[in-house]
Amino acid sequence: MKKVIKGIFHHLFLLILVVVWLVPILWLVVTAFSGYPGINKTHFFPETWTTANFEKLLLHPDSVVQYGAWFKNTLIISIFTCIISTAFVLMVSYAFSCTRFKGRKALMSFSIILNMFPGVLSMIAVYFVLKSLNLTNSHLGMIIVYSAGSGLGYLIVKGFMDTIPISLREAARLEGATELQIFTKIVIPVCKPIIVYQVINSFLIPWGDFVFAKLMLNKGISKDYTVAIGLYNMLDRSLVNQYFSIFCAGGFVVSIPISILFIIMQKYYVEGVTSGSVKG
Amino acid sequence: MDNQVEKKKKTNPFLTYFKDLGTAIAKGDVSVKLSMLFMGAGYTFHKQVIKGILVTLIEIAFIIMCIFYAAPNLAKFGTLGTVQFEQVLDPLTLQTTVNDYDNSFTILLNSIIALFLIVCFILFWISNMKSVYRLQVLDNEPESLTKKHINTFREDVRSLFSEKFHLTLLSLPALGVILMNIIPIFVLIAIAFTNYDQAHMPPNALFTWVGVSNFKSLFANSLTVTFGYAFRKILGWTLLWAVLATLTTFIFGILLAMLINSKTTKLPKMWRTLFIVAIAVPQFVTLLLVRYFFGDTGIVNSICSNIGVTEFLKSVGLVSQHLNYIPFLSSEHWAKFMIVMINIWVGVPYQMLIATGVLMNIPSDQIESAKIDGATNFQAFIHITMPYILFIQGPSLITDFVKNINNFNVIYLLTNNAFITPDQKLANSNAKEVDLLVTWLFRLTNDYYNYKMASVIGIIVFVICAVFTILSFTRMISGDREGDYQ
Structure with missing residues (x-):
């Protein structure tokens, strides 16, 4: 009996925590269906329910809301970012894990240290480098921002490649395979699960990034924005009272694919974070 | 004994680096010495003609870069430009003409890139000297069974996909890192020593070096x-x-x-x-x-004031008296x-x-x-x-x-x-x-x-x-x- 009561309290406590964690998400969802366009300051649930926000968002773009265009922009940027980053990370990981050359360890250490310096700090300089290349306010510039330095984040994939038995590569080498063939025909197929992680991870960057997008696309026209910047601009003081529920609808729509990808990825996330440290 | 040698090598990588260069220059034959000026000379003389031509082409490209890119920028690097932006409106044709002004930021950025390229070239030159010398040693070795074969150009290219595959793999990612991480860091450090702010915004105004006064x-x-x-x-x-x-x-x-x-x-x-x-x-x-x-008028605040939390916090003193909301x-x-x-x-x-x-x-x-x-x-x-x-x-x-x-x-x-x-x-x-x-x-x-x-x-x-x-x-x-x- 005591055990049952303890179990009930245990689950009740968990339930309270879950409610606390999900209240803002719930507010996002219900406000997305609200008939009142501004911020509902007195009631948690909207007084009138409607799907008009979604219709406006997806079907009737105006000067502020260009959701379709934003979604397309972000999609294009993230697809290219994803391809380039994944290629870079695989290349660097293979070079560090499967080949041996002079200065390899030093280069690895240097890369890790460099990678830990956050991009936010040097962003002014990045902005001006790209400006002098005439790449600000362009999607190509965004792709470069997100993917150019990605080779530094090799640690997780390299850790995975380190677990591939060396005999596999030796055997191929004896058969006369070149390193290129070993890389593409043997190592990459074995690495599939970690490639899934890498692909999703780099795909998600442009969807969640706010700082660089704001800096790089600030002077552009609304049509060129990414979802993050577009949604942020809706909350401008002069717009928020007409667009808040549309903002929620937009946030809700973008969250669905992102959440699914994130939940697929989360089991690798743990490996990723601890792989740098679980060395004991 | 072997251990000692290894230890020595490990403790002084820089010394050996320059010592090897010294040996290459001192003991190299005419063609190797000539490589100091014409970088391809050694390769061309020692049966690697295509490599020789390629290396010389890189050298020529570098010299052209120096003359047309590095020199004009680095010449202004000390002052970051002196010619102020001026715009003249011609009253007759109503066209504005802009003078040939200096853009301080472009000068700064280009100078940093140029310095970076020059350092890279010096490293390339040193490694070139060493490899030309190695080639000479290899070429002069008496014919024997153990003598190593001199790679043809085709074999060199192929090696980029086998034993030197790491070079092929790392070159592109490294280029990205240089563009996105390394050069911006240098630019950031340089700007900290200038007076680049709203009053000194290129292209309309110049900025210049001010030493450590920003840090002060x-x-x-x-x-x-x-x-x-x-x-x-x-x-x-x-x-x-x-x-x-x-x-x-x-x-x-x-x-x-x-x-x-x-x-x-x-x-x-x-x-x-x-x-x-x-x-x-x-x-x-x-x-x-x-x-x-x-928010101050947000939903949490209205709920809190409805159920009396705001009043309670006011009476406890956590919210100041003149407010009627919780300033979250x-x-x-x-x-x-x-x-x-x-x-x-x-x-x-x-x-x-x-x-x-x-x-x-x-x-x-x-x-x-x-x-x-x-x-x-x-x-x-x-x-x-x-x-x-x-x-x-x-x-x-x-x-x-x-x-x-x-x-x-x-x-x-x-x-x-x-x-x-x-x-x-x-x-x-x-x-x-x-x-x-x-x-x-x-x-x-x-x-x-x-x-x-x-x-x-x-x-x-x-x-x-x-x-x-x-x-x-x-x-x-x-x-x-x-x-x-x-």
């Missing part, structure tokens, strides 16, 4: 320049925030993971997923939403408290995920034997579970700390437009009480174009992060086990 003004404190005051305040809050944010999410993450992992919990996977849903929604959406949730994000102490709380909301599910992974690997026999010996749950947690988790997660804690120092999203999205500083001294430096160094830096550049001070702050943050990074890094590298499975 960061620590100065006068009526007009309050950067010293603002810097000390913000640095203090940044460090406090980083410690609080790291520890709270870490501890609550472990507690939540243990709560869900406990044997009493039914359907642990479902509970875990529910928490993950909260963080799977893009952060900028949830944070912006929460900002309105806790608009007064200093409330905002700081809320930011830490909201960060717990954002960060705990991540930590819970990691802690779950770590807890699953914990040796359960230890805990069980401790319990048999009479340890309580709490004692087992303090003496077995915690040390184990700390051992595994120690380095990532420091990484988290560095990340929190630069936690732009949480602070900026929660307080931008919501928090207005009452402190005139801070406002003079465009800072707010709740700013971190990075958000201050971002506002200085994005809103006030004060690039010089932003760069100085950037460098300071760099140094702080570097210290902690290297701390965690030495531990990460020392335990490298890459060979374990291979």
Whole structure:
């Protein structure tokens, strides 16, 4: 009996925590269906329910809301970012894990240290480098921002490649395979699960990034924005009272694919974070 | 004996580097010596004609680059340009003509790139000399069975896909890193020593070198320049925030993971997923939403005043008397408290995920034997579970700390437009009480174009992060086990 009561309290406590964690998400969802366009300051649930926000968002773009265009922009940027980053990370990981050359360890250490310096700090300089290349306010510039330095984040994939038995590569080498063939025909197929992680991870960057997008696309026209910047601009003081529920609808729509990808990825996330440290 | 030789080599890599170059120049034949001027000469003479031509082409390209790109920029590098931008409107044709002005920033950037290229070329030249000399030694070796064969060009290219494959693999990613990480860092450092700000914005105005005066003004404190005051305040809050944010999410993450992992919990996977849903929604959406949730006239405030919480807090003195709302994000102490709380909301599910992974690997026999010996749950947690988790997660804690120092999203999205500083001294430096160094830096550049001070702050943050990074890094590298499975 005591055990049952303890179990009930245990689950009740968990339930309270879950409610606390999900209240803002719930507010996002219900406000997305609200008939009142501004911020509902007195009631948690909207007084009138409607799907008009979604219709406006997806079907009737105006000067502020260009959701379709934003979604397309972000999609294009993230697809290219994803391809380039994944290629870079695989290349660097293979070079560090499967080949041996002079200065390899030093280069690895240097890369890790460099990678830990956050991009936010040097962003002014990045902005001006790209400006002098005439790449600000362009999607190509965004792709470069997100993917150019990605080779530094090799640690997780390299850790995975380190677990591939060396005999596999030796055997191929004896058969006369070149390193290129070993890389593409043997190592990459074995690495599939970690490639899934890498692909999703780099795909998600442009969807969640706010700082660089704001800096790089600030002077552009609304049509060129990414979802993050577009949604942020809706909350401008002069717009928020007409667009808040549309903002929620937009946030809700973008969250669905992102959440699914994130939940697929989360089991690798743990490996990723601890792989740098679980060395004991 | 062998060991000693190896040790010597290891302790003096720089010395051997230049010694090899010296040997190459001293002992090289005419063609090798000629390579000092015409880089391809040695290759051409020693049967690698195509390589010789290619190397010479690179040399020519470099010389052209020097003449047309590096020289004009580096000549102005000392002053960062002297010709002011001028625009003349011709009253007859109504056309404006712009003079041949100097753009200080372009000069700075191009000079840095040029210097970078020159350093690369010098390294390339040294390695070229050495490899030409090696080629000479190889070529002059008497014919024998052990004599190594001199690669043809085709074989050289092929080697890029076999034994030198790492060069092929690393070249493109390295180029990206140089463009996005290394050159910007140098530019950042350079700007910190100039007077680049709103009054000196290219192309309309020039900026120039000012030495360390920006660093001085960061620590100065006068009526007009309050950067010293603002810097000390913000640095203090940044460090406090980083410690609080790291520890709270870490501890609550472990507690939540243990709560869900406990044997009493039914359907642990479902509970875990529910928490993950909260963080799977893009952060900028949830944070912006929460900002309105806790706004001065927001929904939490109206609920609180309906059920009397506001009045209660007023009577306790936590909310000042003249307000009729709770200033969740608009007064200093409330905002700081809320930011830490909201960060717990954002960060705990991540930590819970990691802690779950770590807890699953914990040796359960230890805990069980401790319990048999009479340890309580709490004692087992303090003496077995915690040390184990700390051992595994120690380095990532420091990484988290560095990340929190630069936690732009949480602070900026929660307080931008919501928090207005009452402190005139801070406002003079465009800072707010709740700013971190990075958000201050971002506002200085994005809103006030004060690039010089932003760069100085950037460098300071760099140094702080570097210290902690290297701390965690030495531990990460020392335990490298890459060979374990291979």
